[in-house]
Amino acid sequence: MKKREEPPREEGPLRADAARNRERVLAVARELLASGDASLQMNQIARAAGVGVGTVYRHFPTRQDLLEALVNEHLQALLDQARAAEEAEDARLGLRRFLRAVLDLLLADVGLAEVLNAQRDAHTQTSRLKAELFAANDRLLKRAHRAGLVRAEIGADDIQRLMCGIEHAVRIGEDRRALAERYLTILLDGLRPA
């Protein structure tokens, strides 16, 4: 929780070895998240990355910092997908593709949902990405409303929550690929105006 008392250095480019360590830590953490272990224990990560704990703490003072660093790549990826979806000819297909991408990433990265649902972010970049994603999501949704694909009372926040719910449902089961497809279909059908 404590902030470093160092001069708030200006985000200059890291020294080569520092950058290498940072990447190693991120890579290891990513694997752990992907394997379903969301505990992100600093010592464990340090050991697996072959660096000292101190190094992990230097790059990521809190678990939240690390988590956001990992997740932000995925947030950016989602943002790209959302923008691509906006370009899509078919509103329905665009929406579905986007939501499928969301679902896949939520399943691949246990940390993503955690960050998405967090009330506060450690980094403004995270907040910015989340806001942009939300906005894109909202635009897609507005288009879907206009196309009669989604009932009026559903907002982007509902979509976000429902996607996290679907992820949960899929995660509980065995055959994730099949369930993802099945439950997404149910969701999209259910969203249509009655």
Next chain:
Amino acid sequence: MKKREEPPREEGPLRADAARNRERVLAVARELLASGDASLQMNQIARAAGVGVGTVYRHFPTRQDLLEALVNEHLQALLDQARAAEEAEDARLGLRRFLRAVLDLLLADVGLAEVLNAQRDAHTQTSRLKAELFAANDRLLKRAHRAGLVRAEIGADDIQRLMCGIEHAVRIGEDRRALAERYLTILLDGLRPA
């Protein structure tokens, strides 16, 4: 993890004071689950209940024992609801009422989903209740299939997973009452044959 070597004594009625303590422990644990804390730490519970740790362990040798004791009441309640739903005139209404009850209980008791999704149970009673609930769920679902309310490929296990997912979605949001209603509607609409 170690099991007590005590003979599986015949569970006669508890002494008055023992029963009082047991209830106090359960009450405290229930509150914790309701508040969203599913960690169920023995020391914490003992402190909050105003009893010694040993007392908690006497009544519930493992966290799992305690968890199942709490959840079994709710499983039984759900079972009753499921049976009532089977009696309902209207298949659609019966199903909806039942699922709403499931959702409410899942929201009120974070332990419920945990037990429901656990592969193994500590007590046979838990397994029995889960099996009976599943069976009732399955009967309700069969009836819904026949009534054309639910698409054919959806099984009782899907329902169980989807309900856990919906719970998750609702829990993330603010106004649980409204969201529960809204998302349940979406689910039921989505489940209908295309």
Next chain:
Amino acid sequence: MKKREEPPREEGPLRADAARNRERVLAVARELLASGDASLQMNQIARAAGVGVGTVYRHFPTRQDLLEALVNEHLQALLDQARAAEEAEDARLGLRRFLRAVLDLLLADVGLAEVLNAQRDAHTQTSRLKAELFAANDRLLKRAHRAGLVRAEIGADDIQRLMCGIEHAVRIGEDRRALAERYLTILLDGLRPA
């Protein structure tokens, strides 16, 4: 450690059921000692004996009380053996038989050595038995000295210690019967005047 505040009842005969319980506790404890478990945990004993812990404590306020109650029978048995050995024609044979009996009982009852080597006893009876045993041991030894079987500087306390040592050596090995015989022979040969 605390003594009961009850009137120091005059050791009147126990009520029939009390006597039965006392025997059950002793029987269970005996088995535990024989099985090599010298921990004598009150709860464990109570459970195995089918009585409440309180009952065990009533009969044997401390672990030491219980231990001595168990061991005293064996001390008495040894005393009988020692007296029989004193009657024996052959000093050497008498001594050997006695020491063999000591060894067998030490092996059969892990508590025996503990009591034998304790500095203080809980019951005067134990002290009396130990003293009598020591005296008998001493008489046997004196006779052995006169018969030139044991070197002069060896006292009854040495014998006691050496027997506990031999017991230990035998206990470490596998084939207790064979080792007991072998090591006892070595001891007796070693004790002879140089």
Next chain:
Amino acid sequence: MKKREEPPREEGPLRADAARNRERVLAVARELLASGDASLQMNQIARAAGVGVGTVYRHFPTRQDLLEALVNEHLQALLDQARAAEEAEDARLGLRRFLRAVLDLLLADVGLAEVLNAQRDAHTQTSRLKAELFAANDRLLKRAHRAGLVRAEIGADDIQRLMCGIEHAVRIGEDRRALAERYLTILLDGLRPA
């Protein structure tokens, strides 16, 4: 019981402060063993050494690790003594000196007997030392057999057990120095062919 998952890192020389702490822990543990307390409780040791529990665990993940670390020095010392004894002119004197050394160390270190008699070791080094010691013991014994000093049926394992037994006998008494000498003499005399 759980083993650390750390890579079996190459045991480079410790940092100065780490080495100091390690030694402090070992010193405290040594004293405890010497005082006859073989329980080696981690918290107790940490407190007495003036370090945190974690430090003890870092250096010695299990009680067994600590125990073997302490004992291995003594095993090595014994091995040296055994080899010196093999060089001795006089077989009898060599054997006696060696056994005396064994006895002294067993008395000075309650852990030694425990490790010596353990079926399994945590470290291969311990197993190696034990095996080498046993082999040296065996060679000394063979030489004693040839010199007519020890009866044929006695093996190195008997010697090991008997030494533990003698240690026990000495430990029970008061004047350890005198008893060690006395009982060792009895043992050696007793071992001679009849």
Next chain:
DNA sequence: GATGAATGAGCATTCATTCAT
């Protein structure tokens, strides 16, 4: 910057002993 040893609070669990029933 990097390291990793050290710290100690915190949770799990056991067991000797007391005392209300």
Next chain:
DNA sequence: AATGAATGAATGCTCATTCAT
């Protein structure tokens, strides 16, 4: 007398975080 529920100190062990090297 008997019961066994309750107690809580004691011990084991983990892990997030700090800081000397």
